[in-house]
Every structure is written in C-alpha cells, then in structure tokens.
Amino acid sequence: MPVIECDHLTHYYGDKPALLDVSWTLQPGRICGLLGRNGAGKTTTINILNSFLTPRSGRCLLLGEDSRRLTPAVKSRIGYLIEGHIQYGFFNIHQIEKFYSRFYPHWNPAIYYHLMSKLDITPRQRIATMSCGQRSQVALGLILAQNPDLIIFDDYSMGLDPGYRRLFIEVIRDYAADGKRSILLTSHIIQDLENLIDDCIIYQNGRVLIDTETARLRADFRKYTFATTPAVTGFPAIADIHDEPAGIHLERGEKQSALYGFLEEHTARAWLAAKNIPAETLRPAPLTLEDTFIALTGKY
C-alpha cells in the first residue's frame, strides 16, 4: 500500500489553477523529492496532504486514510516540518521535548538530545533566540523523536547556510537508512538532493511533469554540448528553444550551446538537423539534477 496516494487532485485559487489533475504515489521506504518552480503547486499539495486545504476535486490518502479526516493514531505516525522550521519560540529545548513527548506513543528522546548535544546552545536558551540553523535542528530532532513512519519536510532548506543544509541531509539519510521510513521533501536547493532522493516528482504549472526514479532520470535525461556557430548564433531570435511536446530544451550560449532531453545522441543530431542548426562538435556532457530540473522547467 502506498504511504501517500494523490488521486486526481485539482485545486484553484479563485480562477487561477494551482493543481490540475495531479496523481502520484509514494511507496514505503522511499525518499521522494517534490520539486517545482515557485507557484508550481508544491505548497498547495503539502497543504492538502496536511489537511490545511480541501482540494476542489480529488483526494489524498496518507497511510491509507483520507487526508481530510486523519485520525489521531495516523497523525502520530506522520512527522511534519513546516516551511521555515516553525516551532514555539518561548520554549527551551527541554521544555519543548517535554511538551511533544506526551503526544507520541513511540517517542524516542535519545535521537533528539543527540542532535541537541551538537548545537552550541545553553540548556535554558529559548528557541526564539537561536539561529535559523539551530532552530532547524530543534525542529528536525523533534520530528525524528516521534519515530514517524512518514515525514513531510516542506522546504527544509529555507534560510539554512550550506553547513546546516549538509547536516540536515546527513541526518535524514542516516535516519532513513533502515529503509522503513518514507520521506517526502520539497526544496529549491536541488543540488543537495542529488544523492538523497530515490524518487523525483517535478511539477510544472500545477501538473506533474516528471514522476520517476531519480536514478532513471539521471540515466535517461541527457545533456549534449556543441560549439555555437555563426549559423546557430543567427538562428534563434530568442536565447532558448523549448520544445515541450518533444521534451527537448536548447540553451543557446555565446560560444557553447547545450541540448537537453530524453534522447540518444543520434536523435539529438536529427532534431538539430531538422532545425537547421549545425552541431558537428556535439558530444555528451555531465549533467546534475539541478541542470535536469532547469532544463525541464525553464529559467523564466
């Protein structure tokens, strides 16, 4: 049974569509990145998952229950990091642990205090006076101490410096190493997710653009570079070509151009030839997940 099942979700803010017939699943033990540009529909989906929003149509099942009517028993199995690592600022780290511990039957304080021991904070320091990075560790520690089966991290990287981002990723990876936890996360720092996420869902304008295993995306999505010749320089009136039906993106540079898509080299050459773009120097180039994301969703 999927841990999360989004079934034909559609939602509008006024007349503006936010989600259009979105369906995907998260299987147990998987780490899934929900990616998309600003306004693509990620937060709307997260809000629906956490029952802070009722979709116009469709539904979400979390651990088998409708997200609009989650029972306390199922809620106790779901950890949720709110965007911005929101927590109660008036608590210190001991008080907040005491507060949350009574709500969760499988509470494990050791993992929380292990994380807290690494922070340079005084025992009575209030959370409100901590740095953003320290607050993120407190919020993360509280979620992990719940021992949840499913964790939803909404933009975990917001406001974090590279050190805390790396720490966050390492903690998540160690926690999920037993393969029993399912994690859904969103972030705009895609390079951090490169070696973390098993599955990748990319939204574009409220629709699912890509829903696949990250390894498969990495293997099948290609980047080719070639020297920009005067003919190419002369060809496009605009900088890039985005062939949505073919899933091909051409990025024109002054000296070097790049072609992205789910395509073999011979297909790439054929596509360029059809567009009258000379590309004798075409060769495969290394590609990061962030390159893939930008190629798929565009820069503008």
Added chain:
Amino acid sequence: MPTSLLYKEWLKLRLAWTLLLVGGAAFAIFLFFKLRYVYTINDPLDVWNAWMTKAWLYFRAYQYAPLTLGLVLGLLQYLPEVQAHRIRLVLHLPLGETRAIALHLAIGAALLTAALIPAVALFTISGICYFPAEYLHNILTVLTPPILVGYGAYFATAAILLETNWRHRVLYLLLATGGLRLFMMENAYDTYERILAPLALWTFALALVPLYSSYRFRKGLR
C-alpha cells in the same frame, strides 16, 4: 495530552498572566480602599442611597477591567499561534483538531477566571462588610455583565485572530462589539436582573466562533 497543552499555554502566558492578575487585583484593592474612605467621610445610608437613586457604584471604574483582561489575554494567547501559521503545529498534533482548539479556549477561559477571582472576591467581601445583606445579590448582578464581557472579548479575540478571511474578521468584530456593548449600558441597582441568562448564553455562544474559524483555517477557506 490536555495537561501538555496546559503546560505549553502556561509557559507562554505565565509572565503576562501574572502581570494581569496583579494589575487587576491591585485595581480592585484600590477601589476597596476608596469605598472604605467614602464610608469614613459619609453616612452609610447616604452611600446606599447614592447607588439606589443616583447609580453611583464604587466599582464602576472596574467595569472595563474584565474587557481589557479578556482582550489582552486573547491577543497574548493567539497572536503567537497565528504568526507564521504556528497554529498548524497545534492542528497537526495527534489530537482531534476541534478538541485541540477547544482545549486552548478552555485553558484561556480558566486563566481569565483566575485573573478575575481576586476582584470578585474583594467586591463580595466589601458588599458583605459595607452594604446590607439585600444589596449583596444586586452587587453581584451588576458585576456579572462586565465579567461576561471579559469572556466575550476573549472568545471574540480568539475568533478574529484564528480567522483567515478579512470580511469574516470584520463581521466578528462588529458582532462582538455590538453585542457586548449591550452588557455595559447601565450599572444601576437591579439592572440586568432579568436578562442575565440570555447575556450569559450569548457570551458562551461566542466560544463556538473560534472553533468555526479554526475549521475554516483547516479547510483552507479564505
């Protein structure tokens, strides 16, 4: 779990609540000594008559204190919750959402009650000490509407802060202000005697509005 929520609310409010308690009690003590002074320089019959015929009541100045206490307590309790949508932390707790908000309201109402007790006790004692036994019932009857206003202000503040739609907020503000204004129009002897029960009902009906606001928040209704 309710004790855990009480623990959270207590840590959040303890300093401000203590100040409200001390401030309210100090004001009541001041009015108590003022009454004693009035008795020292006037004949008791004149004092009793002044209330009966001229609507002079020694704790008249206190009538806005419960309103202030309810308003401030509501702001202090719910502003931190709604800032940056912290209310989501409460709604995500493994506790029914309506139950979680109802528990917050119950805790706030209990703290408000505790903050009002010293003044009510002091006015009751002063009624026993300085007025005939027949007056005591009326002193409490006249004191009750402002106290109900305190609870009404608290519930209305909670509803307005938990609400996400500005039009609904304005509507709640108008309803609460208009409704609660009726409670403070008179403080003469025997006023509100026959209407106390409906006023109390109206006040505690206001407790349902924050629950509706939180329901609207959960459903993402804007």
